[in-house]
Amino acid sequence: MLTPKDLKRYDRQIKLLGEAGQEKLKRAKVFIAGAGGLGSPISIYLTAAGIGTITLVDNDTVELSNLNRQVLHWEKDAGRYKVESAEEKLSQINSDIEIEAQNATLTEDNISDLVNDADLIIDAMDNYPVRYLLNRMALSKNIPFIHGAVNGFHGQATTILPGRSACLRCIFRKAPPPSKFPVIGVTPGIIGLVQANEAIKYLTEVGELLDGKLLLWDGLASRTEILEVQRDPKCPECKDYGHGHDASTK
Numbered sequence: 254m255l256t257p258k259d260l261k262r263y264d265r266q267i268k269l270l271g272e273a274g275q276e277k278l279k280r281a282k283v284f285i286a287g288a289g290g291l292g293s294p295i296s297i298y299l300t301a302a303g304i305g306t307i308t309l310v311d312n313d314t315v316e317l318s319n320l321n322r323q324v325l326h327w328e329k330d331a332g333r334y335k336v337e338s339a340e341e342k343l344s345q346i347n348s349d350i351e352i353e354a355q356n357a358t359l360t361e362d363n364i365s366d367l368v369n370d371a372d373l374i375i376d377a378m379d380n381y382p383v384r385y386l387l388n389r390m391a392l393s394k395n396i397p398f399i400h401g402a403v404n405g406f407h408g409q410a411t412t413i414l415p416g417r418s419a420c421l422r423c424i425f426r427k428a429p430p431p432s433k434f435p436v437i438g439v440t441p442g443i444i445g446l447v448q449a450n451e452a453i454k455y456l457t458e459v460g461e462l463l464d465g466k467l468l469l470w471d472g473l474a475s476r477t478e479i480l481e482v483q484r485d486p487k488c489p490e491c492k493d494y495g496h497g498h499d500a501s502t503k
């Protein structure tokens with residue numbers, strides 16, 4: 254149930270989502286992998302929107318070179334665990350929601366327990382091996398997965414509905430080589446907010462999602478492009494999922 258405070262606090266979005274929509278946000282559990290450049294805007298806006306439970310996982314500490322883009326972390330946080338810094342800020346933005354910040358490295362062994370029974374998995378990582386791990390977990394638990402990635406002035410986002418739309422491995426079969434890529438701070442701001450917007454739409458069942466679509470952002474040209482992406486019947490990750498939906502009609 255929404256409280257009188259909720260009704261006041263979320264008034265502007267209740268006008269769009271209805272009280273039922275706001276209640277869906279309040280009941281939702283969202284898992285965010287990463288408390289850095291993408292994780293900052295995603296977690297700030299989902300906290301402000303009143304998502305009931307947010308689990309945030311990161312294993313890093315704050316460095317001065319993070320501060321051009323990781324807006325959850327401030328000068329005073331240098332050297333602290335990112336999840337500690339994040340939890341402090343997020344709980345001050347919204348003290349009515351549950352923030353579960355975990356200092357952990359996501360691995361094959363712990364990811365299932367950490368994701369637990371989340372309604373949504375959001376990729377705010379900076380590397381593909383962990384993204385593929387999240388993709389696999391989303392498929393095996395049948396939890397929608399919102400991917401985002403950035404490099405320089407460029408970014409991308411897509412939403413994966415397990416067994417129904419192209420998974421991360423259908424779209425990106427091979428990981429790009431790991432590198433310390435450059436980033437202008439606004440790029441993860443823009444892509445992270447596309448991801449947060451996808452999360453709100455999915456949870457409240459409004460609008461159209463980016464499933465089967467890859468959004469590409471070119472910040473130098475201020476241009477957005479949306480490509481159609483198909484499931485790959487030979488995808489090593491998702492070929493065994495969801496044939497009841499797709500393949501039966503073909």
Ligand SMILES: [Zn+2]
Pocket residue numbers: 419420421422423424484485488489490491492
């Ligand atoms: Zn796939």
